[in-house]
Each structure stands twice: as C-alpha cells, then as structure tokens.
Amino acid sequence: MTHEPQSRRIRRLDARSLRGLAHPLRIRLLSSLRLDGPATASQLAARLGESSGATSYHLRQLAEYGFVEDEPGRGKGRERWWRSVHQGTMTDEHLLLAQDPEVRGALSTLLHEYATQRAQEVSTWIATRHEWSREWVEAADTSEYTLDLSPALAAELSHKVHELVESYRTAAPQDGTPDAAKVRVHSHIFPVRPRTDDT
Template identity: 75%
Template sequence: MTEQPKPHKVRHLDARTLRGLAHPLRMRLLSSLGLDGPATASQLAARLGESSGATSYHLRQLAEYGFVEDDPDRGKGRERWWRPAQQGIRTNADLMRDQSPEVRGALSTVLHEYATQRAQEVSTWIATRNEWSADWAEASSVSDFTLDLTPAQTFELSRKVHELIESYRALAPEGNTPDAAKVRIHSHFFPTRPAGDSDSDSDSDSD
C-alpha cells in the first residue's frame, strides 16, 4: 500500500498574527527552520549570526503566535528544539485591502523581508552554481516574463501556477534519492507602469 504524503499545513494570516510575524529576525528564524530543519536557539544564532538571547526571545514570540512549536523527537534535558508549526503562510484578500496604518505597516515589513530573502536565495544559487552537477545547472531557471493581462486573468494565472506546483508534492522522491534536493520556486505577479508614467489609466504599447 502506497503511503500518502503528509498534508501540507498552511497558515492564513490575520491582523493579529501578522503583527506577530512582522519582524525581520522572526521571519529569518522561521525560514531557517523550514529550509534547514529543527534547531535550538543557540544553533539558530550560529546560523544567522545573531545572539542566542535574541533568537530565544523571538522564538518564544513566534511560538506565542503559533508559528513555531517544540519538536518532541529532539532535545535532551533543558535543551529546547524548535520546528515550524506549519509548512506555508498565506495572506488573504481582506488583509491585503486593510487600510489600518498598523496593518499596512506590518504587511509591508513582511513583504519586503520576503523579497529580501528571495533575492538572497537567488544570489546564493548564482554564486554556488558551479558546485552543483550539470543536470542541476540545466534544470534550474532564473526567468521573467511580461504579459498584458487583466486583474482577473492575472489571478487565474497565479492560481493555475500554484496548483501545478502543489501537484508535484505527491511526486517527491522517497528515501535518500541521491540526486534529490530541496528546490525553491519563487513566484511574483504584479503590474508595472512604463518609466516616467504616473497615470494609472494611461495606455502603452508592450514589447
């Protein structure tokens, strides 16, 4: 009997939990736990170049808001290991439209930190690509596209891309497959204006 993949738990942010996440170090801690695996506050401090006091404090804050939890399979005595409480985070439409200055500020912090982390990941790949096999070099992609779309078409495209990516979770290789690795996939869908154009209703020719 084929073992079913574990469900991919996704956390939907609200105004309260957004404020609990909106701190660059907390987001870096959560990202490190997700990508590099469970760790103690001291191990995370070494990974991120921070003090263990700072990582310990912000881990407790993340736990209070439900983003991280104890790892019951690790730790000895007073040693406390942490792991993510979910595998993904999403913002809903209501949160994106919230006009509260506090919410908008927190959301900007979160989005800017995500953008910074993703840029760093791409830079790391470019700097270390020669350490990977030729197959990985050929399989990787750093691409961008420009399309003329309506908001509804953009939403549909985003949904279809996400559905395609999610369909590959069930295809994850089992056990210690030699050529398998964690693959990071970034997606950004956003409108742009021609340089110098501040009129949102202006028409332009696409390349």
C-alpha cells in the same frame, strides 16, 4: 493572494498573527525552521549570524503567536529544540486591502523581508552553482516574463502556477534518489507602470 493547498498545513494570517510575525528576525527564524528543519536557539543564531539571546526571545514570541513549538523527543537539560507548526502562511485579501496603518505597516515588513530572502536565495544559487552537478545547473531556471493581462487573467495565471507547483509534491523522489535536493520556486505576479521619458 496566496492560494491554499489542501494537502499542507497552512497558517491563515489575521491582523494579530500578522503583527506577531512581522519582525525581520522572526520571519528569518521561521523560514529557517521550515527550510532547514528543527533547531535550537543556538543553532539558529549560528545559521543567521545573530546572538542566541535574540533568537531565544523571538522564538518565544513566535511560540506565543502559534508559529513554532517544541520538537518532541529532542533536547537535553535546558536545551530546547524548536520546529515550525505550519508549512506555510496564507495572506487573505482583507489584510492586503486593510486601511489600518498598523496592519499595512506589518504587511509591508513581511513582504519586504520575503523579497529580501528570495533575492538572497537567488544570489546564493548564482554564487554556488559551480558546486552543483551539470544536471542541476541545466535544470535550474531564473526566467522572467512580461505579459499584457487584466486583473482577472493575472489571478487565473497565479492560481494555475500554484496548482502546477503543488502537483509536484506528489511526484517528489523517494529517499535514496541520486542527486535529489530541495528546490525553491519563487513566484511574483504584479503590475508595472511603463516609464515615461519626461524632460
């Protein structure tokens, strides 16, 4: 479950909005608008390596489901700027536990695309870390842990991680702070089955 921070605009997904979002390009478009800011269909096409026709169509679909909207005060003539309506999405237990094959398929598409994006972000950091300052190279982290926990303790850990990350929003540096940058924080908590050496 994704914990909902009180200070942010979070879209709580239902079955309809989940199906509306569960397309790889739509997920990438929405992620780009949230991370990189408002853009036109042509700009997004260049960012993502897609045709502007495809980005235009899927932006309109995202707008129909309430995920994106026009950016006021920008655009000339037929040029249309888009922005994300919300800063994040939240998936509740009723969707995670849904038995409807269509809902389960949509959720699987969404989660797999998120996993792919996060892996690409880490790979990009590794490939470009030499372009960053020594302070950023030393500050960055790609740790992993294996713990023995019950479901209740795993849920408690997840909640505390979310609370800690959210607490840093109020500590964000002011404009003009030297070497400040957006920071991506990925969190994955899930059980694994030990491999057996069956022969």
